[in-house]
Amino acid sequence: MSQHTISPEITFAPEHASGTKKIWKTFWILSIITIIELGLGLAIYNIHKGEHPNAMLVLFFKGVVCILTIAKAYYIVSIFMHLGDEVRNMIMTIVVPLCLFIWFIIAFLWDGNSWKNMRNTNGGSRPAQTEQVAPAHVEKGAKE
Amino acid sequence: MSTTAIPAGTKWWSGGKSPFNASYGKVMMWYFLMSDAFTFGAFLISYGTIRFSVNHWADPNHVFNAFPFAGHANLPLAFVSLMTFILIFSSVTMVLAVHEGHKMNRKGVEKYMILTIIGGLAFLGCQAWEWTHLITGDHAVLVNGQIEHWGTTVSKNPWGPEVMFNGQEVATPGPIAFGGYFFGITGFHGFHVFSGVIINIVMYIKTKLGHFDERGHYEMIEKAGLYWHFVDLVWVFVFLCFYLI
Numbered sequence: 001m002s003q004h005t006i007s008p009e010i011t012f013a014p015e016h017a018s019g020t021k022k023i024w025k026t027f028w029i030l031s032i033i034t035i036i037e038l039g040l041g042l043a044i045y046n047i048h049k050g051e052h053p054n055a056m057l058v059l060f061f062k063g064v065v066c067i068l069t070i071a072k073a074y075y076i077v078s079i080f081m082h083l084g085d086e087v088r089n090m091i092m093t094i095v096v097p098l099c100l101f102i103w104f105i106i107a108f109l110w111d112g113n114s115w116k117n118m119r120n121t122n123g124g125s126r127p128a129q130t131e132q133v134a135p136a137h138v139e140k141g142a143k144e
Numbered sequence: 145m146s147t148t149a150i151p152a153g154t155k156w157w158s159g160g161k162s163p164f165n166a167s168y169g170k171v172m173m174w175y176f177l178m179s180d181a182f183t184f185g186a187f188l189i190s191y192g193t194i195r196f197s198v199n200h201w202a203d204p205n206h207v208f209n210a211f212p213f214a215g216h217a218n219l220p221l222a223f224v225s226l227m228t229f230i231l232i233f234s235s236v237t238m239v240l241a242v243h244e245g246h247k248m249n250r251k252g253v254e255k256y257m258i259l260t261i262i263g264g265l266a267f268l269g270c271q272a273w274e275w276t277h278l279i280t281g282d283h284a285v286l287v288n289g290q291i292e293h294w295g296t297t298v299s300k301n302p303w304g305p306e307v308m309f310n311g312q313e314v315a316t317p318g319p320i321a322f323g324g325y326f327f328g329i330t331g332f333h334g335f336h337v338f339s340g341v342i343i344n345i346v347m348y349i350k351t352k353l354g355h356f357d358e359r360g361h362y363e364m365i366e367k368a369g370l371y372w373h374f375v376d377l378v379w380v381f382v383f384l385c386f387y388l389i
Binding site for chain 1: 149150154156161162163164165166167168171174175178181182185186189190192193194195196197198199203205220221225228229232233235236238239240242243246247363366369370373374376377380381383384387388389
């Protein structure tokens with residue numbers, strides 16, 4: 001592999017892999033994860049169609065789908081975007097700020113849930129209904 | 145893909161070299177993408193907040209169950225999985241273009257850039273179809289005691305809870321935020337895809353004109369590739385938030 005001087009800022013020229021094996025492997029990993037996600041999506045759909053949807057199971061499947069999505073994001077960023085091959089300092093300046101998302105997601109979803117409780121209790125002035133107003137889920141078939 | 149042989153004990157911060165061992169352009173592309181990730185993250189989290197705050201939200205399997213030329217068949221998740229695979233595949237062709245660029249193979253870069261551009265255009269076509277289908281859709285909705293026919297737009301959401309009316313199940317208007325968030329976020333993502341396609345076309349032309357051979361490296365392809373993979377990355381999360389959960 002010939003060394004190409006990309007810029008004077010690069011002190012240690014990276015040695016690039018000659019084959020494309022890793023790229024195709026990542027492609028298959030991403031495809032398989034996507035297929036599993038679709039399978040879980042269809043499972044959620046079928047649970048909703050049933051007489052008594054199991055809310056805990058749906059929540060569990062949704063959690064699994066979220067974790068699989070984060071795995072996909074890892075493979076895209078690390079392999080396709082080559083972040084895994086950068087020096088550690090560089091990786092950290094990208095990854096550490098993204099940790100803000102942990103707070104961001106928890107805080108705002110909590111806030112949304114709090115709004116819902118306020119909405120259902122007139123700001124806490126009446127007790128929450130045990131059953132929400134949304135009527136039983138009815139399969140609508142295709143389009144009306 | 146690439147391994148860098150870096151001597152142990154390298155003093156990165158002693159001056160005279162980039163502590164990130166990367167060119168200015170590439171580092172700035174990363175920081176731009178990080179800020180863009182926060183923009184998309186803020187949109188998606190705001191969507192999540194609103195969705196958590198209402199009692200009823202449209203079931204994506206009912207809203208997105210159509211497929212071109214399939215008539216009224218009920219095919220939940222089918223079309224969006226096609227879109228997802230188009231984008232994953234165009235990501236692969238992009239990374240292959242970067243790979244050919246490392247090998248200074250101009251013909252290879254041209255071939256894979258063309259494939260990536262085609263993938264991007266195919267995705268945009270799919271999104272155009274989906275939007276058209278949603279906006280021009282025709283759903284019976286019970287509004288103030290009367291049946292009206294609504295499409296899904298930023299101001300109309302025909303996917304609310306269902307009630308009995310004249311012995312029939314009929315939907316009522318749902319939270320108005322649904323259309324705004326869906327069209328806003330997929331539109332913002334679609335605009336990123338569109339600008340990514342434009343950038344890729346520019347890169348293709350520059351490759352064709354031999355600019356990168358003159359320069360001695362194909363780093364521009366890498367930077368365009370970073371942007372393109374980011375677009376794919378965002379789609380992974382849009383797919384999760386709007387279609388799967």
